[in-house]
Amino acid sequence: MKATKTVLSPANLQSVIPAQAGIHTEHPITRSMDPRMREDDGSEDGGFDEEQVAGWLAQIPDPEIPAISITDLGIVRGVRVADDGACHVTITPTYSGCPAMQVIGDAISDALHGRGVLEVVLHTQLAPAWTTDWMTDAGKQKLRNYGIAPPAEQVIDISRLGPASAISRKAPKLGIACPNCGSTHTEVTSQFGSTPCKALYKCLDCREPFDYFKCH
Ligand SMILES: [Zn+2]
Incomplete structure (x- = not known):
């Protein structure tokens, strides 16, 4: 499997947890008071919710088969927007040590930062293991078309x-x-x-x- 490397900005490097790091329980987020985030207090968490974030994730192509999204592939396990506006995304690797997971993590961070999410925290959940049954029907149809x-x-x-x-x-x-x-x-x-x-x-x-x- 070839993983094309994307360019990492320092901000993204910070927020990406390597896929092989295993299962993460709540990752402690540095709550150093970023002035930009303080200004958001009182507003609706910067104006996005889990549903919107899930919709943005559904537009991220799988790096190996760009015809389907990472949501079609069935690897997005959960999305949570914390009170401080940090966006937590839980993904399950297609198989242990899949090199594409790093690329996918970078793509998620890039996409969400691009939508104005200041802090993206990736979690990797290894169990239950991903199987091809998790691929959506829409994803299977896109594969066929491809x-x-x-x-x-x-x-x-x-x-x-x-x-x-x-x-x-x-x-x-x-x-x-x-x-x-x-x-x-x-x-x-x-x-x-x-x-x-x-x-x-x-x-x-x-x-x-x-x-x-x-x-x-
Ligand atoms: Zn034929």
Whole structure:
């Protein structure tokens, strides 16, 4: 997985907690009285609430697949605007040590600072672990439109549950649908596509190769 490095301003560096730092309980925020924040006292916390912040987060593209947002990916666990106006964002890495998480943290800080949020505090929550089930339906559709087969629903093989001799029909095979033509007549050509999260498939009907976002 390649993580393109973004330029960090000193302010952002301060507010980013490395993803590998683990689970954070309430992070003590320096309550040194920033004069800008004192002026905000009495007003509505600088004029933004959790819903607005969530909406801003929904516009941040995933660094690996810019076609979907980090919200579509399902890694944003929580948003909280504290009384002092600091914005706390909790994210769950797609997998432990994913290098893209640092990039995502920077992108969140940049986006919120750009909206006038003075203090952004990132929290990393490792449990429960992220799975592809957390990806939104809208996100899966965007992946499809982008030419990547979204993670398949987990399919339980029921073929062995009944009396084996009584049932002769074959167990339905988990077919990954081709994002080009929708055919499930596809085969895997490589377990690793452009990133470790993806496998390379080929459609046997339209002959197009495509990436499949693996379940995990
Ligand atoms: Zn096809």
